[in-house]
Amino acid sequence: xxxxxxxxxxxxxxxxxxxxxxxxxxxxxxxxxxxxxxxxxxxxxxxxxxxxxxxxxxxxxxxxxxxxxxxxxxxxxxxxxxxxxxxxxxxxxxxxxxxxxxxxxxxxxxxxxxxxxxxxxxxxxxxxxxxxxxxxxxxxxxxxxxxxxxxxxxxxxxxxxxxxxxxxxxxxxxxxxxxxxxxxxxxxxxxxxxxxxxxxxxxxxxxxxxxxxxxxxxxxxxxxxxxxxxxxxxxxxxxxxxxxxxxxxxxxxxxxxxxxxxxxxxxxxxxxxxxxxxxxxxxxxxxxxxxxxxxxxxxxxxxxxxxxxxxxxxxxxxxxxxxxxxxxxxxxxxxxxxxxxxxxxxxxxxxxxxxxxxxxxxxxxxxxxxxxxxxxxxxxxxxxxxxxxxxxxxxxxxxxxxxxxxxxxxxxxxxxxxxxxxxxxxxxxxxxxxxxxxxxxxxxxxxxxxxxxxxxxxxxxxxxxxxxxxxxxxxxxxxxxxxxxxxxxxxxxxxxxxxxxxxxxxxxxxxxxxxxxxxxxxxxxxxxxxxxxxxxxxxxxxxxxxxxxxxxxxxxxxxxxxxxxxxxxxxxxxxxxxxx
Amino acid sequence: xxxxxxxxxxxxxxxxxxxxxxxxxxxxxxxxxxxxxxxxxxxxxxxxxxxxxxxxxxxxxxxxxxxxxxxxxxxxxx
Numbered sequence: 001x002x003x004x005x006x007x008x009x010x011x012x013x014x015x016x017x018x019x020x021x022x023x024x025x026x027x028x029x030x031x032x033x034x035x036x037x038x039x040x041x042x043x044x045x046x047x048x049x050x051x052x053x054x055x056x057x058x059x060x061x062x063x064x065x066x067x068x069x070x071x072x073x074x075x076x077x078x079x080x081x082x083x084x085x086x087x088x089x090x091x092x093x094x095x096x097x098x099x100x101x102x103x104x105x106x107x108x109x110x111x112x113x114x115x116x117x118x119x120x121x122x123x124x125x126x127x128x129x130x131x132x133x134x135x136x137x138x139x140x141x142x143x144x145x146x147x148x149x150x151x152x153x154x155x156x157x158x159x160x161x162x163x164x165x166x167x168x169x170x171x172x173x174x175x176x177x178x179x180x181x182x183x184x185x186x187x188x189x190x191x192x193x194x195x196x197x198x199x200x201x202x203x204x205x206x207x208x209x210x211x212x213x214x215x216x217x218x219x220x221x222x223x224x225x226x227x228x229x230x231x232x233x234x235x236x237x238x239x240x241x242x243x244x245x246x247x248x249x250x251x252x253x254x255x256x257x258x259x260x261x262x263x264x265x266x267x268x269x270x271x272x273x274x275x276x277x278x279x280x281x282x283x284x285x286x287x288x289x290x291x292x293x294x295x296x297x298x299x300x301x302x303x304x305x306x307x308x309x310x311x312x313x314x315x316x317x318x319x320x321x322x323x324x325x326x327x328x329x330x331x332x333x334x335x336x337x338x339x340x341x342x343x344x345x346x347x348x349x350x351x352x353x354x355x356x357x358x359x360x361x362x363x364x365x366x367x368x369x370x371x372x373x374x375x376x377x378x379x380x381x382x383x384x385x386x387x388x389x390x391x392x393x394x395x396x397x398x399x400x401x402x403x404x405x406x407x408x409x410x411x412x413x414x415x416x417x418x419x420x421x422x423x424x425x426x427x428x429x430x431x432x433x434x435x436x437x438x439x440x441x442x443x444x445x446x447x448x449x450x451x452x453x454x455x456x457x458x459x460x461x462x463x464x465x466x467x468x469x470x471x472x473x474x475x476x477x478x479x480x481x482x483x484x485x486x487x488x489x490x491x492x493x494x495x496x497x498x499x500x501x502x503x504x505x506x507x508x509x510x511x512x513x514x515x516x517x518x519x520x521x522x523x524x525x526x527x528x529x530x531x532x533x534x535x536x537x538x539x540x541x542x543x544x545x546x547x548x549x550x551x552x553x554x555x556x557x558x559x560x561x562x563x564x565x566x567x568x569x570x571x572x573x574x575x576x577x578x579x580x
Numbered sequence: 581x582x583x584x585x586x587x588x589x590x591x592x593x594x595x596x597x598x599x600x601x602x603x604x605x606x607x608x609x610x611x612x613x614x615x616x617x618x619x620x621x622x623x624x625x626x627x628x629x630x631x632x633x634x635x636x637x638x639x640x641x642x643x644x645x646x647x648x649x650x651x652x653x654x655x656x657x658x
Contacts, residue, residue, distance in 0.1 A: 236628070236653070236654035237654050237655060237656035238656075240654075241589065241653070241654055241655040241656060242656060242657065244589070244590070245589055245655065245657075246657070247657030247658060248657065249588075249589060249655045249656075249657055250655075250656075250657040250658070252586075252588045252589075252650075252652075253588070253629070253652060253655060256586065256588075256631045256634060256650035256652075257631060257634055257636070258634035269634070274600040278589070278657075279588065279589060279592065279600075279601075306657070324657050324658070445658060446658065449658050451658065452656065452658070455629075455636070456629065456655065456656050457628065457629060457636070458656060461636070463636070464636070465635070491658070492656075492658070495656045562633075562634055563634060563635075
């Protein structure tokens with residue numbers, strides 16, 4: 001895996017180089033963040049010619065290792081102004097790795113208004129003009145059909161939806177999954193960066209590529225991969241629970257714990273939890289049958305299978321990757337009590353290509369600000385569809401939570417660094433609050449998922465309502481996550497490797513066998529620390545200080561029922577998270 | 581005393597008659613969560629998360645009249 005491809009959209013020239021020495025030992029988030037730090041001017045405008053977008057598979061992508069199919073995408077974020085790494089499932093990462101591509105960089109910006117398709121196969125890279133029928137508001141579901149018909153059913157696709165074409169701050173990058181549905185690098189507006197460079201889509205045709213990446217020590221790799229898969233299958237969360245109920249099982253858990261943000265973050269518990277719970281999602285899919293599937297993997301090699309196909313009343317597919325955070329934002333925070341309404345909204349957000357967390361929290365914020373009627377799923381759906389036009393309302397929602405809060409004159413706007421706070425109230429789940437405040441990404445639960453230890457009792461237990469132990473918990477999880485995000489692994493492996501030491505050791509052994517290395521657990525920790533320090537250095541150079549590592553002030557003085565707790569970390573305590 | 585028990589995920593199969601796994605259960609005063617779990621014929625090994633009035637705790641936790649008790653098998657998401 002040594003091709004380093006640069007596509008310059010200013011000159012429309014392609015350079016296919018050997019991977020530079022300094023990036024040879026990096027992959028995934030470690031590579032995207034180091035590259036952005038090295039080559040992107042921190043004070044540049046994220047939508048201007050000096051920003052660069054980089055795609056990189058992880059250390060283990062393209063191997064037979066379970067869960068190794070995540071693709072990392074990096075750039076300066078137009079939503080937050082910080083460095084950004086957003087990762088996704090789909091088939092892109094495995095194909096890229098098998099084609100021997102270490103990284104793909106899109107840089108520059110054409111002077112004209114035409115959109116292009118970047119097509120990569122084993123012969124090289126070609127820039128085609130984008131078909132007119134997939135531009136100017138064509139939904140992603142249709143665009144994937146058109147591109148698959150043109151370039152072949154089995155190609156990998158990365159796509160900027162209408163929101164990306166319009167360069168909206170919440171635009172995501174959509175990836176075709178193995179069945180032609182959509183997965184997303186959702187957070188931080190990277191679709192707008194792709195759109196700003198006039199790239200509508202990237203096509204990967206791996207015809208003629210080897211079936212696997214080269215493995216330095218195949219026998220050792222196989223043994224480690226087997227031990228790794230065993231840990232995933234053995235752990236009750238990765239082996240059973242996630243495939244049965246999906247991530248939406250968290251609705252009832254957070255509701256019971258009093259940490260389910262409701263009605264625009266004015267409460268931590270709702271009464272209509274069973275309208276939108278994972279148990280109800282499972283029962284509805286099972287009862288409706290048809291194209292519905294209770295569990296589904298988002299990439300080849302996924303054995304956790306947390307995704308699902310949610311069908312309508314007639315059994316016809318509506319959406320997949322129907323995640324807790326989206327269901328929470330629309331169901332609890334925006335009070336939409338009908339799971340079908342939420343499913344159609346999820347599909348519509350995938351179709352226009354926006355982050356379903358930021359836009360869903362924006363809907364709840366718009367309801368609090370009087371722009372939309374509270375709890376009205378039909379009105380919210382009409383508003384989201386307007387993003388494809390885009391009408392002024394469509395642009396406002398596609399602007400994300402921070403913009404909607406400002407336009408509505410609200411102080412109660414749940415963002416950090418202008419990125420929406422997701423589904424765990426930081427007053428009642430304090431560890432994840434520290435992650436929201438301090439991660440270089442803007443509010444992001446996945447950056448250091450303290451919920452696992454605060455609420456789920458995975459990797460030990462730290463009381464979610466107390467401050468004790470939270471700084472170390474958030475710090476250690478952020479370090480571990482930065483490392484896992486560099487492997488190409490799905491973050492959900494953490495549930496198993498936090499509890500089963502053999503699983504963690506097998507992960508390290510797989511990397512060693514793949515590349516003939518002798519890494520230890522300490523090296524993995526060092527990698528995670530180095531990634532975080534690089535990202536934070538970029539942010540500092542872009543103008544961010546410790547004063548930006550704070551939650552919205554209302555969390556400090558509005559108690560969250562039922563526990564009636566407030567956010568009570570001092571600035572000095574928060575700053576300790578990154579003291580390493 | 582009467583406590584409100586809420587069963588979630590796979591534990592709901594033990595309460596097929598209760599809508600959404602919610603039921604009122606009579607227990608002797610001074611009971612613990614473990615005694616409640618046994619009274620419900622649940623296998624303690626199946627119960628991974630216990631919340632009494634929204635606060636995580638263990639099997640030894642004493643329960644009181646009117647408590648809201650949530651019981652979960654191992655689950656996760658994110």
